[in-house]
Amino acid sequence: MSTSRTIICLLRNDLRLHDNEITSEELNVEKNVKLVCTQMKVKVESCWGSTLYHRDDLPFNHISRLPDVYTQFRKVIESQSRVRPVFPTPETLKPIPPGLEEGAIPTAEDLKLTEPVDDSRSAFPCRGGESEALARIKHYFWDTNAVATYKETRNGLIGVDYSTKLAPWLAIGCISPRYIYSQIKSYETQRTANQNTYWVIFELLWRDYFKFVALKYGNQIFHINGLQNKSSPWKKDMKLFNAWKEGRTGVPFVDANMRELAMTGFMSNRGRQNVASFLTKDLGLDWRMGAEWFEYLLVDYDVCSNYGNWLYSAGVGNDPRENRKFNMIKQGLDYDNNGDFVRQWVPELQALRGPDVHTPWTLSAAALSHAQVSLGETYPVPIVIAPEWSRHVGKNSLEGLQGLHIEGKRVCLTPPNSTGTEASIFIFLKAKVASDWRTVAEEMGFSYLEITNYETFKNPTDLILNNWPAQDSEASVGKLLFILTKVERRDVVEELRALIDADVTKYLEKKKEYPPVQVDVVDSCVPRTPERVGITLEDDPDGSPELFDAFICYCQSDFNFVHEMIRELEQTEFKLKLCVFDRDVLPGSCVWTITSELIERR
Numbered sequence: 001m002s003t004s005r006t007i008i009c010l011l012r013n014d015l016r017l018h019d020n021e022i023t024s025e026e027l028n029v030e031k032n033v034k035l036v037c038t039q040m041k042v043k044v045e046s047c048w049g050s051t052l053y054h055r056d057d058l059p060f061n062h063i064s065r066l067p068d069v070y071t072q073f074r075k076v077i078e079s080q081s082r083v084r085p086v087f088p089t090p091e092t093l094k095p096i097p098p099g100l101e102e103g104a105i106p107t108a109e110d111l112k113l114t115e116p117v118d119d120s121r122s123a124f125p126c127r128g129g130e131s132e133a134l135a136r137i138k139h140y141f142w143d144t145n146a147v148a149t150y151k152e153t154r155n156g157l158i159g160v161d162y163s164t165k166l167a168p169w170l171a172i173g174c175i176s177p178r179y180i181y182s183q184i185k186s187y188e189t190q191r192t193a194n195q196n197t198y199w200v201i202f203e204l205l206w207r208d209y210f211k212f213v214a215l216k217y218g219n220q221i222f223h224i225n226g227l228q229n230k231s232s233p234w235k236k237d238m239k240l241f242n243a244w245k246e247g248r249t250g251v252p253f254v255d256a257n258m259r260e261l262a263m264t265g266f267m268s269n270r271g272r273q274n275v276a277s278f279l280t281k282d283l284g285l286d287w288r289m290g291a292e293w294f295e296y297l298l299v300d301y302d303v304c305s306n307y308g309n310w311l312y313s314a315g316v317g318n319d320p321r322e323n324r325k326f327n328m329i330k331q332g333l334d335y336d337n338n339g340d341f342v343r344q345w346v347p348e349l350q351a352l353r354g355p356d357v358h359t360p361w362t363l364s365a366a367a368l369s370h371a372q373v374s375l376g377e378t379y380p381v382p383i384v385i386a387p388e389w390s391r392h393v394g395k396n397s398l399e400g401l402q403g404l405h406i407e408g409k410r411v412c413l414t415p416p417n418s419t420g421t422e423a424s425i426f427i428f429l430k431a432k433v434a435s436d437w438r439t440v441a442e443e444m445g446f447s448y449l450e451i452t453n454y455e456t457f458k459n460p461t462d463l464i465l466n467n468w469p470a471q472d473s474e475a476s477v478g479k480l481l482f483i484l485t486k487v488e489r490r491d492v493v494e495e496l497r498a499l500i501d502a503d504v505t506k507y508l509e510k511k512k513e514y515p516p517v518q519v520d521v522v523d524s525c526v527p528r529t530p531e532r533v534g535i536t537l538e539d540d541p542d543g544s545p546e547l548f549d550a551f552i553c554y555c556q557s558d559f560n561f562v563h564e565m566i567r568e569l570e571q572t573e574f575k576l577k578l579c580v581f582d583r584d585v586l587p588g589s590c591v592w593t594i595t596s597e598l599i600e601r602r
Contacts, residue, residue: 022215023222023303051208052177052201057081058212066216068227069320070209077205086178121344123158124165124266124299133169137180140164141187148192151199155270157341163269164200167300170207177204210308213318221307224288226316234286243383244279245293247346250375250382252358253332254278256345263345265299270335276313277326282384287314329389332358348379359393361385364505381494385485390478437461443483444468444475 021027037044048055059080060066067073096102108115118125126132141147146161156162169175181201188197214221225231243249247258257271267275272294279290291310295301311317315324332355336342339357343350349357351371356363360373361382368375375381441451441464454460469475484493 021303022211022218024219026303049176050173051211052083052181052204053077053081053208054084055212055215057084063212063216066212068318070206070318073209073212074202074205077208083178083181086176086182119263121260122264122266123160123162123260123268124168124264125160126165126168128168128172128174130169130174133166133175136164136166136169137175137183140166141183145191147184147187147200148194148196151196154199155268155335157268157270157336158344167302167305168266171300171302177207180204207302207305209318210304213308214304221304221311221317222288224286226311226314227318228316230316232314232316233284235284236286236289237283240283240383241279241285241289243380244275244283244285244290248380249278249384250361250380251278251328251384252339252342252346252349252360253328253336256336256342259345261294261297265297267298270331272309273313274326274328274331276310277324278328280314281323281325282328282386287311287316327388327392328386329358329392333392346379349373359389362393376494382485385478385482385493387474387476387479387482390476437464439487440464440483440489443486445472 021030034044058066059076067076126136140161144161146153147164150164153162166175166180170177170180181204184197184200213227217227220227224234244254245258245262247255247262249255249258254275257267257275260271261267276287276290279285280287287310291307294306294310295303298306308317312319313324315322332339332342336358337355339349339352339355342357343352346357349360349371352360352363352367352373356367360368360379361375373379437454437460438451441454441460444464446454446464454463457463472479481493
């Protein structure tokens with residue numbers, strides 16, 4: 001607890017401490033203040049004033065009964081408790097005791113600090129103090145009616161009025177949550193009451209909840225295993241951490257948010273959730289490193305809210321969902337679809353137009369050159385590429401490819417829905433990849449014994465790449481690049497990108513020249529039956545031929561692919577009738593073994 005978080009009122013020989021703290025460092029400061037007061041024979045009175053709902057009004061017999069899920073807490077508190085009314089502002093105050101000089105307020109220079117630098121891009125160009133806080137409420141509530149659309153705009157990234165921006169004043173005690181609540185109720189009575197106005201109260205309840213969670217768990221909120229005592233293999237890689245904190249991850253949406261924080265001390269709620277997820281889930285770094293960086297920079301830092309949110313993001317706090325992870329590309333496209341926020345804080349990407357700015361590593365060399373972007377020089381190569389990002393990038397990008405196998409010394413990448421080897425794209429892996437093959441194998445999920453066995457072969461790299469798809473159903477090009485990036489073989493990743501980009505272009509051009517062969521009629525020699533039996537062991541020589549729209553022939557290893565193909569075909573506007581066979585079965589055979597069902601769309 002910094003002294004700015006404690007409001008001290010010295011009236012004659014009385015000292016009143018507001019905003020009682022509940023975590024160890026803050027309690028120690030409060031304890032030392034009381035000790036000095038005792039030595040000076042000053043009476044100390046403490047009162048709870050930091051939460052919307054008073055601690056004594058909680059509908060639980062003991063703080064240990066506080067629910068570990070926010071929704072349960074909210075429902076109980078809203079139905080069984082009440083918000084105390086605010087005290088009226090006194091018209092006059094008692095004079096300062098005789099002989100007491102208030103002294104001069106120290107300047108930043110006196111405290112050996114530099115004056116803050118204003119940034120015109122800031123979403124929080126505000127100043128401290130109660131007068132500023134009251135002016136903000138007047139502006140956001142009464143002058144602009146922005147509070148009436150709060151829930152709809154709160155995930156914004158640019159501008160002053162997409163959210164209340166009251167957290168900094170709440171954090172240092174310039175304004176109380178109860179006063180905000182009273183203003184909301186007045187606004188609902190005089191103007192309008194809707195889900196947006198309620199949502200301000202909803203967020204104040206989150207702030208209360210984290211305060212009471214800290215009261216329940218104490219210093220456990222600072223422990224690496226969190227509230228769940230859940231052990232995870234957190235890393236403390238300073239190279240990755242520095243890239244994250246400095247906004248040099250190569251992932252524009254993350255970098256833009258981290259740069260905004262560094263330059264202004266502020267970051268949107270949407271941004272905080274994303275950069276926290278990226279640090280903990282994509283980089284696997286110790287969540288406390290991120291929490292401490294936020295503590296160092298945030299102008300609205302609140303110990304309980306900060307650590308409560310980081311516990312939540314890391315999956316060791318009050319989150320009922322397992323493995324919650326944000327997809328950086330999807331989030332960027334959802335909340336900054338045109339890329340304006342990224343371009344505002346990452347000027348080196350300003351010439352990339354539209355949503356492409358979120359994934360510069362997927363663009364062609366020509367597109368990057370036109371925008372004067374050189375990955376690894378003017379802007380970093382991504383320090384990590386998560387496989388799930390591929391679902392939200394352009395169709396011509398590398399991550400849009402699926403399927404991987406080895407042919408000699410080549411990695412074969414097969415685009416989705418391809419039906420033959422003519423659609424395959426080949427890239428060459430250089431020999432130096434082999435030097436890290438054991439690390440790659442571990443990341444792919446091979447066991448120690450399997451890796452030891454591969455050591456006896458002349459080229460273990462080819463073997464692990466060849467066997468990986470059979471072991472991992474999620475094996476894909478995107479995941480391969482993710483693994484190579486994770487083991488810090490970005491040199492290989494970069495060498496592959498140029499080759500793949502060129503091959504994708506060739507494939508798309510070739511696809512236009514040679515459209516897929518369409519089989520108009522296939523004679524299955526299988527009679528129709530009223531029961532529509534799905535599995536037939538052999539033909540009926542007297543049966544009539546049946547006509548199909550498409551004939552799919554597959555081998556056992558392609559089974560999952562065939563199912564995916566069927567799902568895709570069934571979602572088209574065409575009503576197709578498919579015949580799916582084992583690959584040993586060929587059209588025109590007299591006796592067939594049909595191992596999968598006939599699929600009809602009528």
